[in-house]
Structure formats: C-alpha cells, structure tokens
Amino acid sequence: MTVSWVSSEVDDQIRGHLVPFGSCRLAREFEQRGVDHLVIKYVDSRWAGRYATPSALKISDSPLQTWGTATYVTPIIYPLSTALYGRIGLVAPFDPSDWTVFDATGPVGRTLYQRWARSQPTFDQLVLTVHSTLANQELRNSFRIEYGIDCVLFPPDQEAHLHTDTTRHTWMAVSDWITHPALKEPTGESESRGLDTGFSRRLGHARFTVLVDEDFDLSADSLPVSIAPRLIEPFTNPFVRAGQARGQGIMSARRSRRLPADIADAYHHGSYVHLYLEP
Amino acid sequence: MTSLLSIASGFLEQLASPRVSRAEHDAASERLALLLTDERVRARFETEVTSLSEPDELSAESWYWVLGYVAANRLELNPDLLSQLCLRWPSTSLVVRAINARIQSAEGDDSSVDSVVTWLAAVVGQLRVNPAEQEDRVTSDDAVGQPDTFDPGEPTSREFHSQQAEIVFWALLAVGHPAALVTARTMLLDSEQFNASLQDAWSERLELLDPATREAWLRTVGLQR
Numbered sequence: 220m221t222v223s224w225v226s227s228e229v230d231d232q233i234r235g236h237l238v239p240f241g242s243c244r245l246a247r248e249f250e251q252r253g254v255d256h257l258v259i260k261y262v263d264s265r266w267a268g269r270y271a272t273p274s275a276l277k278i279s280d281s282p283l284q285t286w287g288t289a290t291y292v293t294p295i296i297y298p299l300s301t302a303l304y305g306r307i308g309l310v311a312p313f314d315p316s317d318w319t320v321f322d323a324t325g326p327v328g329r330t331l332y333q334r335w336a337r338s339q340p341t342f343d344q345l346v347l348t349v350h351s352t353l354a355n356q357e358l359r360n361s362f363r364i365e366y367g368i369d370c371v372l373f374p375p376d377q378e379a380h381l382h383t384d385t386t387r388h389t390w391m392a393v394s395d396w397i398t399h400p401a402l403k404e405p406t407g408e409s410e411s412r413g414l415d416t417g418f419s420r421r422l423g424h425a426r427f428t429v430l431v432d433e434d435f436d437l438s439a440d441s442l443p444v445s446i447a448p449r450l451i452e453p454f455t456n457p458f459v460r461a462g463q464a465r466g467q468g469i470m471s472a473r474r475s476r477r478l479p480a481d482i483a484d485a486y487h488h489g490s491y492v493h494l495y496l497e498p
Numbered sequence: 499m500t501s502l503l504s505i506a507s508g509f510l511e512q513l514a515s516p517r518v519s520r521a522e523h524d525a526a527s528e529r530l531a532l533l534l535t536d537e538r539v540r541a542r543f544e545t546e547v548t549s550l551s552e553p554d555e556l557s558a559e560s561w562y563w564v565l566g567y568v569a570a571n572r573l574e575l576n577p578d579l580l581s582q583l584c585l586r587w588p589s590t591s592l593v594v595r596a597i598n599a600r601i602q603s604a605e606g607d608d609s610s611v612d613s614v615v616t617w618l619a620a621v622v623g624q625l626r627v628n629p630a631e632q633e634d635r636v637t638s639d640d641a642v643g644q645p646d647t648f649d650p651g652e653p654t655s656r657e658f659h660s661q662q663a664e665i666v667f668w669a670l671l672a673v674g675h676p677a678a679l680v681t682a683r684t685m686l687l688d689s690e691q692f693n694a695s696l697q698d699a700w701s702e703r704l705e706l707l708d709p710a711t712r713e714a715w716l717r718t719v720g721l722q723r
Contacts, residue, residue, distance in 0.1 A: 222674035222718055226710030263525060269532075277531055280566070281523030304521070338711050340671035343703070344590045353562065353591035357672070397570055399602070411602070413570055417531050438519060 223365075225338045233331050233366060236322065240315035243322055245372055245389055248296055256313050258292035258391065258422065259429065261305040270309050270427040275418035278395055282352045283443075286323075286371045287359030289392035290419040297388045298429070303379035303437060303447040308429025311422040313393070318369040324389055335362055360414055367412070369394050369421075378446045379435050395419050430496065455491065463490040468497040502539070503546040506530060510560035548573050553582050558592060565595035574603040581621045584666055593669035601675050611677065618670070618681040625663040626691045663692040664699055671719070683719055 223230055240246055249256060260276060280288045293301045295310065302308075322328045336342060336358050344354040363371065371392040375385045395415040435447035458464040465485060472478050472494050485492045512526035534540045547564060550556070556564060561583060568575055583596040597618070604614050663685070670682035689696040704712050716722050 222676075222679070223714055224671075224711070224718060226708070226714050228710055263521065265525070266528070277524065277528040279520075279524055280527055280563070281520055282562075283520045283523060338707065338714070340668050340703075341590050341594070344668070348589075350589040350591055353589060357591045357594060361672070399572055413602075416527075416566060416570055417534075437521060443520070 224340060225335050229331070229334050229338070233335060236328055236331055237319050237366060237368065238322070240318040240320050240370065243320045243372065244324070245294060245320075245391075246315070249294065252296050254295055256315060257295040257310055258313055258393075259295055259298055259301070260290075260292045260309045260311070260425065261301050261303070261429075261431070262307050262309060263305045264307055266305075266309075267307045267427050270307070270425055273311075273424035273426045275420065275423040276309065276311060276425045278414075278416055278419050280416040282356040284356070284392070285359075285376050285390075286373060286392035287356050287363060288414045288416055289363075289371070289394055290422050292391050292393060292422065294389060294391065297384075299379070299382040299431070300375060300384070300388045301379070301390065302382045302431050302433065303377060303435035306431045306434065307427055308431065309425040310428035311425035313422055315370070319367055320370045320372060321363075321366065321368045323371055323373045332362060363394055364412060364414065377437075377444060380446055380448050382433075393419065393421055395421055432495065455493070458490050463488065464493060465490060466493040466495060469494045470497060501546075502543050503550075506533070506543065507556065507560055510563050511557060544571070544573055548575060551576055551579055553579065553586060558587060558589070562592055562595060565592075565599045568599045569595065569602045572603060575599055577617050581617070581624070584621050584669075585624055585662060588661070588665060590665050590669045590672060593666055594672050597669060597673045597678060601673065601677065614675075614677045615680070618677060619684070622663075622666060622670075622681055622685055622692070625666060627660070627663075660692075660695065664696055667692075667696055667700075674718075679719055683721065686719070686721070 225233075262270075276290050276292070278288060278290050284291065291301075292311070298308075321332075323332060336345070339358055339361070341354055341357060345351050345358060348354070362368070372389050373392065375383050375388050375390055377383075378385055395417075396412050397415045398410050398412050433452055434450045436444060436450060437447060438444055455464060465481065467475070467478075467481070475481075482492055509526045509530040512522055534543060547568065550564075553561075565575075565583075567573070577600060580596045580600045584593050587593055587596075600617055601614055604611070667682055667685050670678040670685070685692050685696060686700055689700075704715060707715060713722075
C-alpha cells in the first residue's frame with residue numbers, strides 16, 4: 220500500500236539506508252570471522268526438549284519487543300551476547316540472500332526511524348497516552364511492513380554482565396512474511412504483506428546446541444533490567460581461585476554413596492559442590 | 499465463551515498484557531502456537547474465534563491478540579462486533595486492529611470494497627453528535643469507488659463520545675487503506691458533526707509538522723492546499 224506520512228526526502232533517506240544483507244556490516248563480520256550464517260537464541264530450560272531435534276523458532280509477538288513482531292536472535296559471532304534470556308542456546312542457520320536490512324545500530328538508522336515515527340498519525344498515542352506499549356508495537360510493525368524490511372540490526376538494549384558488549388554486539392529482529400491477495404480496488408495492488416506470528420520459516424531449523432552454566436536476573440524492582448548481574452559466578456569465583464571448588468558430574472553423583480559426606484564436608488569448609496551435566 | 503477459547507484465554511491474557519514480562523509473553527505465545535499446530539485444534543479454535551459476538555467475551559488484551567490473528571489468517575469476524583470494538587476502546591492501536599480485521603477479511607474479494615466503505619461509514623456514523631445537522635458532504639469516489647450515496651448510518655448522539663471520535667479518526671489515518679482515508683476525510687470535513695475539537699486536533703498536528711511532511715499528510719488524506 221503506497222500511503223506515506225513522511226516527506227519524500229525522509230522516505231528517500233530511509234530507502235537509501237536499506238541494504239541487501241550482503242552489503243551490511245554484519246555480513247562483513249561473518250566473512251571476516253569465517254563462520255557460517257548461524258544465529259543463536261537463548262531460551263528458558265523448559266524448551267530444551269522441543270529443540271532437541273531441529274524445529275522452527277517461535278516468532279515473538281509480545282508488544283514489549285524492541286522492534287515489533289519478529290524472531291529475535293543474535294549472530295553466532297556474538298555467541299554469549301543474549302545469554303541473559305535463558306540457559307539453553309538454540310542455534311539455527313539462515314539464508315539472507317534475499318534479505319533487505321535496516322541497520323539501526325548507528326545514529327543514522329535510529330534517527331531515520333524516529334523521524335518516520337514522529338510523522339505517523341499515531342505518534343501522539345505513543346508519547347501522550349498510557350497506551351504507548353501497543354502504539355510502539357504498531358509503529359514498529361508498520362515501519363517494517365512499509366519498507367519491506369526483512370531484518371533489523373540493532374544494538375543490545377539489555378546487557379548480561381561480562382557477556383554482552385553493548386558497543387560492539389549486534390542483535391537481529393527477523394521478519395517472517397505472510398502474503399495475501401489484496402483488495403483489487405482501490406489499491407490496484409495484487410497482494411498485501413503482513414508480519415507472521417507463528418513459527419519462523421526463515422529460522423526453521425533451530426536446535427539445542429549450547430548449555431550455559433549461569434543465570435541472570437531479568438528484572439529489577441519489576442522493571443526490565445539494563446545490566447543483568449550474574450547470579451552464580453561472582454560467588455563461586457573466590458572458591459575457584461582458592462582451589463576449594465569441588466566438581467562432580469551429575470550422573471556419577473546420583474550413584475555416589477559419598478555425596479552426602481562430600482556435601483557435608485563442603486559445608487564445613489565453607490566451600491561448595493558443583494554438580495554439572497557431563498559434556 | 500466456548501471451551502477451547504476459554505482455555506486459550508489464559509494465554510491470551512499474557513500475550514498482550516503489558517503487565518507481564520517479555521519472557522512470560524514468549525512462553526505463553528509459544529505454548530499457544532504449539533497448541534495450534536494441531537490442525538484439528540486450530541480449526542476448532544478458529545471456529546470459536548469467528549463465532550465471537552460480544553465485546554465482553556474477551557479482555558482488551560485478548561482482543562488485541564485475537565484481532566492480529568484474525569487479520570493474519572484472513573478470518574472473518576462479525577462486522578457488528580468489530581464496529582462495537584471500534585466504538586468502545588480508548589486505544590488507537592486496538593481500533594486500528596479492529597478496522598484492519600474488517601478490511602483484511604474482505605481482501606481478495608473484488609466486490610467487498612464497497613462493503614468496507616459502507617461499514618466504515620456506519621461506524622463513524624454512530625459517532626455523529628448532531629443528527630439534525632447531518633449533511634452528506636462526501637461524495638467523492640476518486641479514491642475508493644465508494645457508493646454514490648454516503649450512508650452515514652443511524653446517528654446515536656446518546657452513545658456519542660467526542661474523544662472516541664478522535665481516536666477512530668487517528669486510527670483511520672493509521673490504517674492507511676484508501677477506504678479508511680476517505681472516511682477520515684469525511685470526518686474532517688464534517689468535523690462539527692463528530693467532535694468540535696477534531697478539526698483543532700488535526701490543525702494543531704499539522705502545525706507541528708515540517709512543511710514537507712505537512713504536504714505529505716495533506717496529499718495522503720486528499721486535502722492538498
């Protein structure tokens with residue numbers, strides 16, 4: 220649909236900022252690192268079983284997402300960047316050969332989006348009402364639909380302490396499209412495109428590939444956290460440095476008759492026992 | 499509410515509520531999506547969704563998600579129900595989804611454009627404040643090929659809510675479909691029939707725009723100066 224609320228100048232600038240994936244900064248980083256086109260998404264442990272065999276990632280349709288309805292992933296070149304979202308890392312291949320990318324990692328992309336958003340009829344809803352969450356989602360979706368954006372690159376807006384480098388890392392919001400016949404009159408267009416909300420076809424073969432031995436708190440005082448502190452490592456490190464940490468594979472621990480005594484000994488020496496899943 | 503939708507409503511509450519965390523949203527979304535991967539369950543769910551008839555059957559959060567699902571899957575909701583949803587919600591985003599659901603359920607059907615225009619006219623007709631001064635001002639068919647006569651619907655001043663007229667107006671603009679734009683233009687040209695402050699709100703918004711953007715707005719709405 221060719222309805223535009225922005226000036227032709229801003230429209231041209233936005234279109235000029237869209238690039239094929241092969242021309243974007245991220246493509247060069249993949250090339251320099253010499254790694255395949257893979258992404259990673261960390262999820263709650265409850266999903267480990269579903270992704271034991273390759274399955275499609277769920278498209279996030281929560282109004283709380285940074286760039287609207289999309290599948291949120293991280294390039295594999297930043298493998299731990301989103302570890303705050305879960306202990307289970309799902310890895311999926313992607314084929315970006317026909318992707319149009321909007322790079323919002325720098326000031327140009329961010330400014331262009333804001334200029335576009337300010338020109339929209341619902342901008343007042345965003346800044347002057349209690350309905351800003353929904354207004355934000357609608358605006359972000361509309362922007363991506365209007366310009367046919369397959370992938371938005373954006374900087375981390377939450378940070379896992381020591382795992383996320385907000386100055387260097389890039390996160391991705393990937394669009395899955397649904398196409399329908401359009402009203403033939405009056406638009407004159409033969410089809411209309413919207414954002415899908417089910418399971419991603421573009422990221423359809425995600426598999427449980429990484430298990431992280433750390434947890435993070437995602438909220439602080441009921442608000443989304445900016446920098447998520449590590450919940451375990453800061454307290455295990457002193458014992459590790461002092462050579463007091465004790466580790467034991469969980470399978471052998473289950474059979475061990477000495478485990479109660481080992482735990483009691485750790486307690487009495489102010490240490491701890493790490494029961495881990497054997498690789 | 500029917501049984502499957504009743505079960506799903508627990509997920510739906512979480513899907514669109516700004517009161518739960520992003521992780522909870524995603525978990526609820528994935529659970530519901532998995533439920534709907536079963537074709538029989540999905541068919542039953544969609545049957546139940548399309549048989550909804552009362553706004554009170556779901557919360558606003560649930561409607562927000564359901565309307566997105568309806569539009570994405572080209573399901574058809576009762577137009578009277580969609581009309582009621584447009585007239586009661588104080589959120590432009592929700593009204594946008596209700597209008598889009600009506601438009602998109604009609605897509606692919608050549609004969610349905612007029613029905614969308616007529617439906618929109620009936621919706622905004624219910625927001626008219628002064629039936630005695632009704633005037634059929636908009637007859638332009640350049641944008642949408644709407645019927646020659648513009649039926650404003652039965653005015654119901656008792657139900658009139660001036661703020662709602664403004665919300666529907668901005669929602670029509672945000673939808674951006676020519677049928678919605680011509681209806682918005684109708685409201686603007688007939689603004690004294692809807693909400694005396696509608697023209698002021700429009701003018702103030704235009705004044706805040708830079709000249710080039712203002713021109714784009716006027717061109718889009720069909721009001722070039």
